[in-house]
Amino acid sequence: MAALLVAGFVGLFSETALNIALSDLGQIFEVSTTTVQWLATGYFLTLGILIPVTGILMQKFTTRQMFITSILLTIIGTVLAAVAPSFGFLLAGRIFQAAGLAINLPLTQNVIFTIFPPNKRGAAMGIMGLVMLAGPALGPTIAGLILDTLSWEWIFWVQLPFLLLSLIIGLSYLPNVNEVRKVSIDVLSVVLSTIGFGGIVYGFSVSGESGWTSSTVLGSIIVGVLAIILFCVRQMKMEIPVMNIRAFKYPLFVLGVFMSFITFFNMLSMLVILPMYMQIALLIAAFTTGLILLPGSLLNCVLAPTIGGLFDKYGPKAVITPGTILVAFGYLIYASFGADTALWMVVVTHIIMMLGIGAVLASTQTNTLNSLPKEYYPDGIAITQTIQQVAGAVGIAVMVSLLASIQDSYLATVGNDISAAAATGSSFVFKVGLVFAMINVVLSLFMKKPKEVKLK
Incomplete structure (x- = not known):
């Protein structure tokens, strides 16, 4: 777990x-600003394209093979980015890094759900939740x-010692915990998945630069949605699908x-909007904002x-519902900021x-996967x-666009005060x-601890 979590932290950081x-x-x-933004957009895009196919990869290759591939991709990407003589090299390094993370995140969850019994998964997923929050936040x-x-x-060189430590621990201690099966990867499904999820992520990611009415944005999103529909139809007809969407049969x-x-x-979106609010409205420096x-x-x-331990002891509703209420209360106070x-x-x-968020994040993921039979874990992940x-x-694109729209409207109709x-x-x-947080509060009331699930 240490090997996987250290690598995951570095990727999310x-x-x-x-x-x-x-x-x-x-x-x-x-x-240009539009071009340099690809260092962030390309990262998201790579994750959106590669993560959907990891479910079938985790059934085809061993845990160690997946881990070594993941960590080597991340190390190659980190070194490439650190020594980059041009923007193209830096972007390539970012894509390699994202490819490593795209394998690491599902693999870590799969290992947790394989080696920990249901009554201890909450604590293990709590630690993974720590990594998933600490990396992006720090x-x-x-x-x-x-x-x-x-x-x-x-920024890249400081990551390298941690990645090498992860590699050494993983080579020394990480066993093969997954069951490998002889499965073939359907090329058409992978293509549809890539176009579908990649198209949606790309469309929303560039909407801030191109505008929501841009033919590029609308075309990417429409093509993406159509490709996902075709992908889902194909998966339902396959005996061994790339992503088993029959998991949606479980309420x-x-x-x-x-x-x-x-x-x-x-x-x-909050992790993007809040620093923007502090730097533009409150006139705080970037480093101070981080502090x-x-x-x-x-x-x-x-x-x-x-x-995570409270989740294991008292069940999902006792942890998740109070968590959603805290999030809603936080947004209520945020909304009053000036x-x-x-x-x-x-x-x-x-x-x-x-x-x-800490109470909701890992606990929801744990309960969501606990509701599936173990044969569906790779697909569910x-x-x-x-x-x-x-x-x-989608969240970052929509919220940043809304922020920009309200700002422009204020400057055009009320006054020239950029802070206000x-x-x-x-x-x-x-x-x-x-509004979204309140919807989650209501949904959490229907959350319950799943009984042992058999394959339908």
């Missing part, structure tokens, strides 16, 4: 760490510190997927295993928000991980987040 350096990198490599803070003291290359799994989508939609968000992230890391909000209010509200990446890409405009736009976006 890298997902957000570079965001703070994008403007600098655009100047260094002399590329990325901007540590990257900001690096940029203040060293050059941008060190608790469907409920968990909806809650995961909302959680990741809100969480990843303000640090207490909530660290407290969540400390409490994640405890929350251009003169005290910093201590931001710190306290972020702590409340992160505690709520691939489905939930794909949904999470799509939710993140950013505060007004952020408040509106947080109200939208509150």
Whole structure:
């Protein structure tokens, strides 16, 4: 678990760490804002394309083969990015890094659900939840510190020792825990999956630059949706599908997927909108912004295993429902923020928000997969991980577009105060987040501990 979790942390750290350096990198490599944004878009796009096929790969290859492939891809990508002489090399490094993470995340969950019995999975998934929150949350803070003291290359060099440590631990201790079967990978399914999930992620990712009415955006999303429909139809007709969507026959799994989508939609967009609000409306420096968000992230890391233990002891509803209420309460306070909000209010509200997300995130994933028969675990993991990446890409695109729209409207009709405009736009976006958070509160009331599930 240490080998897998360390590599996962580095991958998720890298997902957000570079965001703070994008403007600098655009100047260094002399590329436009639209082009440099591909360092983030390409990462999401690679995850959206590769994660859907990991379910069948985990049945075809051993745990060690998957792990070694994952860690080597990440190491190659990290070194390539660190020594990049041009923007193309840097982008290629990011894609290699994302490919490694796309294998690591589903593999880690699959190992947890294979080696831990149901009554101990909550604690194990709590630790994974710690990694999934700490990586993206600490990325901007540590990257900001690096940029203040060293050059941008060190954002990648600092990752390398941890990746090598993960590789050494994995080669020494990681056994083969999955059952390997002779399965063939259907090429047409992979193509449809790539076009489908890739098209949707790409369409939403570039919407901020191109606009929602752009033919590129609308065309990508429409083609993506059609490809996913064809993909699903093909999977239902196959004896051994690439992604077994028959998992949706289980009601608790469907409920968990909806809650995961909302959680990741809100969480990843919030991690983008909140720093923008602080930097534009409150005029706080990037590194200081990271420090303000640090207490909530660290407290969540400390409490994640405890929350997982409470899930194992008291069941899903006792943990998930209070968590959704905390998230909704956090959004309610966020929505009242203005251009003169005290910093201590931001710190306290972020702590409340992160505690709520910590209670919801890993516990929902655990209960969602527990509701499936064990034969469906690889497929269930691939489905939930794909949904999470799509939710993140969609959430960031939609919320940033809403923020920009309200800001522009304010500047055009009310006044020329950019701080007030950013505060007004952020408040509106947080109200939208509150609506989704309230939906999750209602959905959590239907969450229950699944009985032992047999294959239907």
